[in-house]
Amino acid sequence: MKEFVQLIREIDAQTSSNKRIQAVVNYFAKASDEDKIWCIALFTAKRPKRALKSSLLRQWAAEISGIPDWLFEESYHIVGDLAETMALVLPEQKEKELEGGLDTWIRELSNLKSKSEEEQQEFITQTWLNASAAERFVFNKLLTGGWRIGMAKKNLIKALAIYSGQEENAVAHRLMGNWDPFSTSYFDLMQSNLDENLSRPYPFYLAYALENELEDLGRPQEWQVEWKWDGIRGQLVKRGGECFVWTRGEELVSEKYPELQALGALLPDGTVLDGEIVVHDGNEVLPFSLLQTRIARKVLSKKLLQEAPVKFIAYDLLEEDGKDLRPSALEKRRIQLEKIHAEISNEALLLSEKIILESWEDYALLRENSRSFRAEGFMLKRKNSAYRDGRKKGDWWKWKLDPLTIDAVLLYAMRGHGRRANLFTDYTFAVWDDDQLVPFAKAYSGLSDEEFKEVDRFVKKNTKDKFGPVRSVVPELVFEIAFEGIAESSRHKSGIALRFPRMSRWRKDKPVQEANTLQDLRNLLNIYRQDKA
Amino acid sequence: MALIDFTSDGLYCAQAGVYIDPWKPVQKAVITHAHADHARPGMKTYLAQHLSIPVMKHRLGSNIKVQGLHYGETINLNGVNLSMHPSGHIPGAAQVRLEYKGEVWVVSGDYKLENDGISTPFESIKCHHFITESTFGLPVFDWPSQEQVVSEMKQWCHRLHEEKKAAIIYAYSLGKAQRILHALKDIENPIYCHAAVERSNELLAPFVELPERKEVSATLKKSDYQGALILATPGSIGAAWTKKIGAHETAMASGWMRMRGTRRRNNVDKGFVLSDHADWKALNTAVKESGAEKVYVTHGYTSIYSRYLQTQGIDAHVVSTEYGNEEEAKDVEASNTKQV
Numbered sequence: 001m002k003e004f005v006q007l008i009r010e011i012d013a014q015t016s017s018n019k020r021i022q023a024v025v026n027y028f029a030k031a032s033d034e035d036k037i038w039c040i041a042l043f044t045a046k047r048p049k050r051a052l053k054s055s056l057l058r059q060w061a062a063e064i065s066g067i068p069d070w071l072f073e074e075s076y077h078i079v080g081d082l083a084e085t086m087a088l089v090l091p092e093q094k095e096k097e098l099e100g101g102l103d104t105w106i107r108e109l110s111n112l113k114s115k116s117e118e119e120q121q122e123f124i125t126q127t128w129l130n131a132s133a134a135e136r137f138v139f140n141k142l143l144t145g146g147w148r149i150g151m152a153k154k155n156l157i158k159a160l161a162i163y164s165g166q167e168e169n170a171v172a173h174r175l176m177g178n179w180d181p182f183s184t185s186y187f188d189l190m191q192s193n194l195d196e197n198l199s200r201p202y203p204f205y206l207a208y209a210l211e212n213e214l215e216d217l218g219r220p221q222e223w224q225v226e227w228k229w230d231g232i233r234g235q236l237v238k239r240g241g242e243c244f245v246w247t248r249g250e251e252l253v254s255e256k257y258p259e260l261q262a263l264g265a266l267l268p269d270g271t272v273l274d275g276e277i278v279v280h281d282g283n284e285v286l287p288f289s290l291l292q293t294r295i296a297r298k299v300l301s302k303k304l305l306q307e308a309p310v311k312f313i314a315y316d317l318l319e320e321d322g323k324d325l326r327p328s329a330l331e332k333r334r335i336q337l338e339k340i341h342a343e344i345s346n347e348a349l350l351l352s353e354k355i356i357l358e359s360w361e362d363y364a365l366l367r368e369n370s371r372s373f374r375a376e377g378f379m380l381k382r383k384n385s386a387y388r389d390g391r392k393k394g395d396w397w398k399w400k401l402d403p404l405t406i407d408a409v410l411l412y413a414m415r416g417h418g419r420r421a422n423l424f425t426d427y428t429f430a431v432w433d434d435d436q437l438v439p440f441a442k443a444y445s446g447l448s449d450e451e452f453k454e455v456d457r458f459v460k461k462n463t464k465d466k467f468g469p470v471r472s473v474v475p476e477l478v479f480e481i482a483f484e485g486i487a488e489s490s491r492h493k494s495g496i497a498l499r500f501p502r503m504s505r506w507r508k509d510k511p512v513q514e515a516n517t518l519q520d521l522r523n524l525l526n527i528y529r530q531d532k533a
Numbered sequence: 534m535a536l537i538d539f540t541s542d543g544l545y546c547a548q549a550g551v552y553i554d555p556w557k558p559v560q561k562a563v564i565t566h567a568h569a570d571h572a573r574p575g576m577k578t579y580l581a582q583h584l585s586i587p588v589m590k591h592r593l594g595s596n597i598k599v600q601g602l603h604y605g606e607t608i609n610l611n612g613v614n615l616s617m618h619p620s621g622h623i624p625g626a627a628q629v630r631l632e633y634k635g636e637v638w639v640v641s642g643d644y645k646l647e648n649d650g651i652s653t654p655f656e657s658i659k660c661h662h663f664i665t666e667s668t669f670g671l672p673v674f675d676w677p678s679q680e681q682v683v684s685e686m687k688q689w690c691h692r693l694h695e696e697k698k699a700a701i702i703y704a705y706s707l708g709k710a711q712r713i714l715h716a717l718k719d720i721e722n723p724i725y726c727h728a729a730v731e732r733s734n735e736l737l738a739p740f741v742e743l744p745e746r747k748e749v750s751a752t753l754k755k756s757d758y759q760g761a762l763i764l765a766t767p768g769s770i771g772a773a774w775t776k777k778i779g780a781h782e783t784a785m786a787s788g789w790m791r792m793r794g795t796r797r798r799n800n801v802d803k804g805f806v807l808s809d810h811a812d813w814k815a816l817n818t819a820v821k822e823s824g825a826e827k828v829y830v831t832h833g834y835t836s837i838y839s840r841y842l843q844t845q846g847i848d849a850h851v852v853s854t855e856y857g858n859e860e861e862a863k864d865v866e867a868s869n870t871k872q873v
Contacts, residue, residue, distance in 0.1 A: 012793065015800055067672050068844060074837050075673050080794050088673035088791065150797075421794025449798070466836070 003030050004039065004102045005138045012149050020151060024159035033186035034103035040189070041181035043156040045250045047145050048181070051109045052120060054082060057143060061086040064125050077414070077469035080421035081148070083140030090128050090136060098131050098139070109142060110182070148418045154390060164190055172203040172389045178252055195322075201235040201246040202272060202318050202326065203389035207379065207396035214360040217380065217397075224330060224383050225355045225363060227375035228398055229313060230288050230485065230499070231278035232295075236260060236312060238267040239322070247277075256294065259310045263348040270322030271340065273314045274387075275352065280311040282347070285374040288499060289487040313350045314341060315379075318387055326387035333387070370401045376484060377401040403482035403500075404524060406431065406516045407507055410477040411439055412470050413459045424459040424471070425452050427503075429481055431494075433518040437475055440494035440521065446482070446503035455506075478515050480505040486525050496521050536613075536631060536638050537662070539829070539852050544640060544664070546631055549613035551580070553629050553640045556855040563615070564589065565642025566626035568707060570856045582617050584625030588707065588736045602627075604653060620644035621655030622809050623708030624740050630658050638662040639823060643856075645808065646815040647679055649712045651741045655819070663825035667833030668810040668857065669788050670841075676788065676812040682805050683716045689784065689803060690762050694722045699758040699781035703767045703801065706733040708809050710764050711741050713786060718744035720762065725749045727765035727774075755779035770799060788812070820847065832857030 010023040028036055041047060062072035067089060079085040098105070112120050124143075131139055141147055157175065161168040171190075177200035179189055194200070217223065233248040243264020245254045254261065257277065267273075279286040279294065290308045297304060317337040318326055325333050334354075341351045355378070357363050363378065370377050377400035385395035408429035416425035426444045430437035447455065455477065462474040482504035489497035496518075538545045543555030543562075552559045558575035565571050567588035572581070579599040581589060586601055602608065604627065607616040612634075617627035622643040629640040637660040644666070648654040686702070693700040700722065704710045710730045717724075724746040726734060731748045747753075749763060751774075758778045767785065769775060775783075788808025789795040796804035811819060820828055820842065828849040830839040835851040842849035 013803060015802055065672065068841075071672060071837070071841055074834075075671050078671060078834075079673055079792055084793055085673060088675070092675065417794070419794055419798040421792055422789075423798075 001098045001100065001102060001105060001135060001138065003027060004035065005132075005134050007039070008138050008141075008149065009134055011151055014150075017150070017152075017155055021155050021159045021162070024151070024156065025163050028159065028163040032101060032103070035101045037181050037184065037186050037189060038102045038106055040156065040160065040175065042142075042147065043151045044153050044175055046179070046181055048106060048110060050143070050145055051112050052124070052143060054144060056117070056120070057086065057124070057140075058082070060121050060125055061089060061128075064128065065089040065091060073468075078422050080415060080417040083144045084137060086128075086140045087133065087136040093129060096130050096132060098127070098135050105139070106142060107182075160190075166190070169203070169389045170194075173200070176201050176203055176250065177246070198239040198242065199237060199244040199246075199252070201237050201244070201250075202274075202324075202387070204233060204235070204248050204274070205388045205396060206248075206391040207398045208391060208393050210380065210397040210399045214364070217360075220357065220360055220363065222383055224334065224381045225357075226315065226352045226379045226381070227355070227370070227373060228377045228379045228400060229276040229278055229285060230374070230376050231276040231285070231291055231313070234275060234277045234312070235318070236264055236267065236271075236273040236275070237319075238264050238271045239269060241269065243267065245277075256300070257310050258300065258305070259348045260312055263312065263344070263346045266344045266346055267340070268321070270319060272317070272319035273312070273337070273340075274316040274318055275312050275314040277310055277312055279308045280313075280350070281309065285313075287374065287487055288485060289489075289497065311348045311350050313352050315352045316387060328386070329384045330381055330387070331383040367399065367401060403484055403504070404486065405480050405482050405504060406521060406524070407478055407510060407514070408441065408481050409437055409475045409512055409515045410455070410473060410479060411437055411475060412472050413455075414469050414471070416444065420452070423452060424456045427455075427479075429479065429501075430475070431516050431518050431521060432513075438494050438518050440492065440496055440518070441481055441483070441498050441501040443479075443481060443501045443503050447506065451506055475512055478507040478510040478512055479503045480507055486521070488525065494518060494521070496525060535662075536633050536636055537640070537664075539854075544854075546613060546638075548633055549610035549615060549631065551610060551615070554642065554856065563629055565620065565629060565640065566622055567592065568623070568643070571642060580615075582625045582627040584740055585627075586625075587739070588625070588733075591732075591736055604656075618656045618658050619653035621646060621649065621652050624652050624711075624737055626652060628656075628658060630660070636661055638664070639825075640664045641666065641819070643668070643810060644819065645811045646818060647676070649679060649809070651712050651715050651737075652708075657819065657822040659824045661825060662827045662829070663820060663823040664829045664831060664852070665816065665820060666810065666856070667816065667830050667835050667838040669808065669812050670816055670830070670834040670838030672813045674788060674791055674808075674812045675814065676791075676808060677806055679716070679807070682786075682807045686713070686717060686784075686786075686805055687720060689782075690717065690720050690722050693782055694720075694760040697759040697780070699761050699763055699778050701763045701765060701769075701775065701778075701781055701783045702786055702805070703765055703770060703783065703799075704730075704786040704807075705809075706730045706766045707737075708733075709786060709807070710734070710766075711737050711743060712809070713807070714743050714746070714764065715741055717762065718742065722760055722762040723747075723757075725753075725758065725761055725763045727763065727769055729766045729768070730764045749774065767799070770801070817845075 007027040011020045014020045058072055062069050076085040157168055157171050161171045177197055235246045237244040243261055245257055245260050247253055279290040294308050317333045320336055367377055380397045380399055382395040408431055410427050411430040412428035413424040414426040416423055428439050429441050430439045459473050463471045465472045481501050483498040483501040485499035487497050542557040544553040551561045551563050553563045554565055554571040555562050560577045562576035562579050564579055564581040567585040572589050574593045583601040586599055602617045604617055604619050607614050614632040616630045620626045620628045620642050631638045639658050639660040644655055646655045690700050704713055706729045724744055726746050727749045783801040784803035784805055785799055785801045786805040786807040790804030791806045828842055828847050829852045831852050831854045839849040839851045
């Protein structure tokens, strides 16, 4: 593990991403192929599942460190990282080193799953005692997953491109799909023929939020304008007689959506569609909260399939007759897509509507009504654009509606994780219901570092009560909470659930009595209901 | 009645008529050490360890009325025997011992047990009532030895010297910076100190052996800093002058560097775990060796640490104070305020 531990140390100690990338390149040059594949897996979405329950790990770490469980938990809330907390509390020891490479260790950990709890504890505590401080941290990260060390997938792809001498987009494509670090070799992944893997999707082309003036985009006629839907971005891959459904998060969800399987059966072999998975009743897109019921459920009851029928709104055609269409112009791909849509004629396949208006002003006006269509705004795609990979500026933009906002009172605070360890940055907000404050949303983002520091100081000085890691504070601070959608919820005390809540502004100008009310939230909810009717 | 009361103005000994490190103006203040959260302005008279007096005069005004005590020297105040004993925190830092009718209280202020090379090392005092800080009162805070940290610092400075880059170490101006300068006095890198650090250097120079150094100034050229070591306060992180000194790497020296999160949010290349406060083990050692029946926990992770002491069979209580605004006791980031 020596080289990998060294790599983690280097990445962790670097503030420049170029130097981090270089550190990974250097690692690839030294590491065995077996270890390389794991390094790639760990920094992409291919991490192996946790082999052990984190509650057991915590217990064992506390036990071997001679501290009570509650003290370990308190420490964890302050350090904000479980792997690090365990590494920090373990008893001191002379510098030793773990034998064996990354591959060996990950396989050993995976084998633990079938062992008894005693054997697991024995293995873990012995490893802790035989490891150096830096190794303990890395080993614990292997145990707990989630690295948070500033090695984004994008940068890993860059490093792998430099090391392998391949183009970045080719590397990105190779890393897509269902390769498995336990069985896929480095050669299979990086040097085999790209077509060999039937289920492999293409890297998604992602858009940035529009930052220019509309006039700078040129004439609207140069753009294909579509609704931006709030569903799950996905690809339908039909190859070798099979249909694979991939989400943008590279999850293979074919089993979850039988509707799309039925649709896939009709698609010709060698077809890949990019689009949005939505719940749709045949007339209109239904709220995202309904789609959530489909995402969460393992067993699909008849009732659920009836209540939340899924359809695929096709945006783009990436592959036809097994040929990669991505380099060709969007308008050409669109013609082929429309053909396929017409030929298939299946109720689960919808075509993303092209919205054709005269001027940007007209678009701006219609955009204001996006919510009544259950859309989040528009997507703008240059008609002659190729389908690129990852987030690239210039050809595609998302032009979203301004979020909804509500002024709310800070009620509870918890410490954050990662860079925000030991700072109170995770908040629960409330609105007024008569003279009571009713919590309705949690938010963690949207403030500047300076503002977070200031709120942190406020929380420390104005704590009313402590419930484990949670502090209730004197209700005094008011924040504007922005969100993308609102729905009824029986799981929340307020009866309301928000989509993507975050802090958009600190309302220092607003006295706490003037924050919004639960009735205000209900009114917003009703506006939505009316839209639906 | 207890010998010390925890009042809204500070720790008060009515029998002796003194407050210890009060945060509101009072007649007579006993000062444990010269950091701003313990030595505040506006007191009619001060009593402090001799080494603290120059810093106090610089910070609180040259006209303050202050009486000096040596370590171990006892004075009698209305029947209370008051003496000062080294706390090892910074030069001049003291624990205050009060004895009245056989009952002994110790106010330890801020302290650490390790010998830092510049402060008189901590001395354990037996007492019935012990008042302890808890800045780093969590088991995750376990300091490496100073020897180990200094050797890492030397390697880091040596590498940057070879690469002809500047090495900036951010450290608290009073105490920590001189501790580092003293420990690195033989390195090959030319040494520069930023203004706030240099003011503290001048104040402590009579008691601490410090290496040759120059002050960072606008008239110096980039080439002057190549291969040099620069000491600055955390308030300088991201400051304009750091962008004009050419190629450099940054480090911070603080107990908070033990946590990756605090290191990363300060955006420094390297964190040296070097603190002037006691770590978890040292706190427990100090409490145990005091032999105290009752322990009062001030500034830091007060509720966690006192709960832990209770599980160890010690009668521990949280005492709320206004200490802990000193540079290191705050989470480092909160200290990015400009210093005078």
